[in-house]
Amino acid sequence: MWKEFKKFAMKGNVLDLAIGVIIGAAFGKIISSLVADILTPILGLLLGGLNFSGLTITFGDAVIKYGVFLQSVIDFFIVSFSIFMFIKLLNKLQRKEQEKPPAPPAPSKEEQLLAEIRDLLKQQQGSR
Template sequence: MLKEFKAFINRGNVLDLAVAVIIGAAFSKIVSSLTDDIIMPVVGKLFGGLDFSGYFIRLGEIPANFAGSANSYADLKKAGVPLLGYGEFITVAVNFLIVAFIIFLIVRAVNRAIPLEGPADTPDVAVLKEIRDELKKRP
């Protein structure tokens, strides 16, 4: 079983996947910083200067021994108060859209750089295609 496991690990696909996961994690941090530190403050400023991550609806009571701010999403969440954090959801959704758009651009660039061509036709397939095309022209 150890020999099979070594063969599995040494396959190129597994190593490629491991590299992709590591790069994806690093890329995720970059996108999170871009969203949290650059995009969302600008969007928040446009919508009245508020931080989107602070938009929430409290669904439960605040505990009696609560010591934080009643307007702080982080403090209330840490205290275990049930919250509907739609501002945090908006931030995560923007993160997703940025990542999806960047992946789209990468895939688009790769598809343009490496055109997908089918295998070359053998001579008999080429003749059959010519016959098919001639038959299509008939009334």
Template sequence: MLKEFHKFIMRGNVLDLAVGVIIGSAFTGLVTSLTKNLINPILSMFAGKADLSGLYFTILGAKFTYGNFINDVLNFLIIAFVVFLLVKGINRILPSKPAKPAGPTQEELLTEIRDLLKQDQQV
């Protein structure tokens, strides 16, 4: 069982996934810091508050912190944009596979068969 586990862990896909998760969590912290320390102060010029997470409203005693939601949306948009740029860059760097040459159409094959049958009949 230990050998199977070792074999499973050492597979390329598992290691790639582990590295991706670790880098992703570090990147999330970086984006959260970017939002909190740079973007929120810019937005506070328009919203009037430096910390958007403090924005909320209350209905019947329930507190709705829409400022936290705005922060989360900003984090998501930044991460999605960076992933978009990464994928776009990788697609530019890596050569795309050339399309397989199209084979003969049905009409071309049937025409070839007809011509071959005509040749056989003439001989």
């Protein structure tokens, strides 16, 4: 069982997924900071100093913090758009990589021998 688990854990896809999750978590923190520390204050200024986190509705003893929900929705859209743009860039780079023509293979021994014979024949025809 341990050997099977080790084989599974060391597959390329599992390692790629683990790396993707780690990078995604770090990317998510960056985007969350961008939204919370830069975009939300700017949006608040544009909307007349409105602070989303303070928006609430009170029903009796219950307090509904819909401003926090709005902030989460904005955060989601910005993160989604950022990931979309990042994936679009990666796809563009991969397409360019795939469009490059493959390098011609090195000539085989037979091809090298035939090329030498061709060159010798050209030399003999030129010396006549």
